[in-house]
Amino acid sequence: EVQLVESGGGLVQPGASLKLSCVASGFTFSDYWMSWVRQTPGKTMEWIGDIKYDGSYTNYAPSLKNRFTISRDNAKSTLYLQMSNVRSEDTATYYCTRKDIYWGQGVMVTVSS
Amino acid sequence: DIVLTQAPLSVSVTPGESASISCRSSKSLLSSKGITSLYWYLQRPGKSPQLLIYQMSNLASGVPDRFSSSGSETDFTLKISKVETEDVGVYYCGHRLEYPRTFGGGTKLELK
Numbered sequence: 001e002v003q004l005v006e007s008g009g010g011l012v013q014p015g016a017s018l019k020l021s022c023v024a025s026g027f028t029f030s031d032y033w034m035s036w037v038r039q040t041p042g043k044t045m046e047w048i049g050d051i052k053y054d055g056s057y058t059n060y061a062p063s064l065k066n067r068f069t070i071s072r073d074n075a076k077s078t079l080y081l082q083m084s085n086v087r088s089e090d091t092a093t094y095y096c097t098r099k100d101i102y103w104g105q106g107v108m109v110t111v112s113s
Numbered sequence: 114d115i116v117l118t119q120a121p122l123s124v125s126v127t128p129g130e131s132a133s134i135s136c137r138s139s140k141s142l143l144s145s146k147g148i149t150s151l152y153w154y155l156q157r158p159g160k161s162p163q164l165l166i167y168q169m170s171n172l173a174s175g176v177p178d179r180f181s182s183s184g185s186e187t188d189f190t191l192k193i194s195k196v197e198t199e200d201v202g203v204y205y206c207g208h209r210l211e212y213p214r215t216f217g218g219g220t221k222l223e224l225k
Binding site: 046059095100101103105 | 114152162163164203205213214219
């Protein structure tokens with residue numbers, strides 16, 4: 001059974017950094033592109049970016065490219081999202097997804113002082 | 114960026130009746146490979162999004178055939194026939210034509 005489990009969210013102050021993780025199981029992680037998508041409290045869905053199966057290529061939403069970094073560790077079947085200089089508008093639930101078919105349960109990030 | 118505009122914002126349906134949701138794209142979603150890169154998702158209350166339709170008209174695995182989708186290069190319609198309780202939630206369209214990927218604003222389906 002394919003499973004994606006995100007972690008690392010919580011309450012963080014503006015300007016801080018945070019790293020989210022997504023542990024995958026039930027499939028060969030290194031065979032698939034992976035993506036991050038977030039959903040704001042107002043339910044707006046926003047694509048953050050994706051990463052090639054071997055980690056050699058990434059794409060980002062232009063508005064997030066300078067602050068967010070996607071990486072992966074195929075040996076650990078884990079996808080990461082490094083968020084830096086976070087802002088209140090980064091408050092959202094963050095999902096990792098494989099081809100939009102499989103989604104994690106989501107992890108909440110709240111940016112507030 | 115491609116803008117996807119959904120209508121209506123919400124729809125209230127009697128169980129057993131049909132519902133339609135519209136998604137309009139600011140750009141043709143027809144790729145050079147002849148594939149229309151339009152996707153539909155359902156997010157049930159408290160759950161993660163679920164893929165319903167891929168490449169405009171193909172049902173994702175496990176999705177009942179009460180769901181169907183059609184359209185042109187820029188205008189698309191998701192139809193739900195014989196709406197059931199489990200269909201309640203927010204429906205989103207999205208594209209995978211180019212980067213950045215974008216989503217519509219969502220349509221909330223409720224039961225009367």
